[in-house]
Amino acid sequence: MKPPIIFLIVVALIAVLATRQFIKQRRENAANDASPVRSLMVEVKTKREYLAPDRRSRQRDQIPVEDMRYEAWFHPLNGAEDIKLALDASDYHQIDKGSRGELQVQGTRFIRFTLCTASDC
Numbered sequence: 001m002k003p004p005i006i007f008l009i010v011v012a013l014i015a016v017l018a019t020r021q022f023i024k025q026r027r028e029n030a031a032n033d034a035s036p037v038r039s040l041m042v043e044v045k046t047k048r049e050y051l052a053p054d055r056r057s058r059q060r061d062q063i064p065v066e067d068m069r070y071e072a073w074f075h076p077l078n079g080a081e082d083i084k085l086a087l088d089a090s091d092y093h094q095i096d097k098g099s100r101g102e103l104q105v106q107g108t109r110f111i112r113f114t115l116c117t118a119s120d121c
């Protein structure tokens with residue numbers, strides 16, 4: 001018995017999209033690795049945490065695992081455009097909205113945020 005043509009088209013489309021996403025992520029990681037670490041004086045403009053979309057199929061006997069994503073927007077004090085970065089949970093919870101400090105990034109990768117003291121802001 002031959003599978004329906006629509007099934008083959010859907011499988012091929014999923015394979016193409018998955019391959020494209022994999023290549024995009026590899027390129028972004030390579031670009032970040034090749035970029036120098038930059039330091040900027042910034043103010044934390046806003047933060048956001050949200051539940052990541054669950055890509056797994058939900059079954060009745062499966063316990064859903066909540067996968068949280070964290071991001072923050074930083075406003076450079078030199079007037080440049082805001083920077084949106086993905087953070088891990090520990091970094092996200094140590095940063096407060098409105099705080100000022102030194103942001104270190106490598107390409108689009110968050111490295112560190114260090115609060116400044118009153119004398120060096």
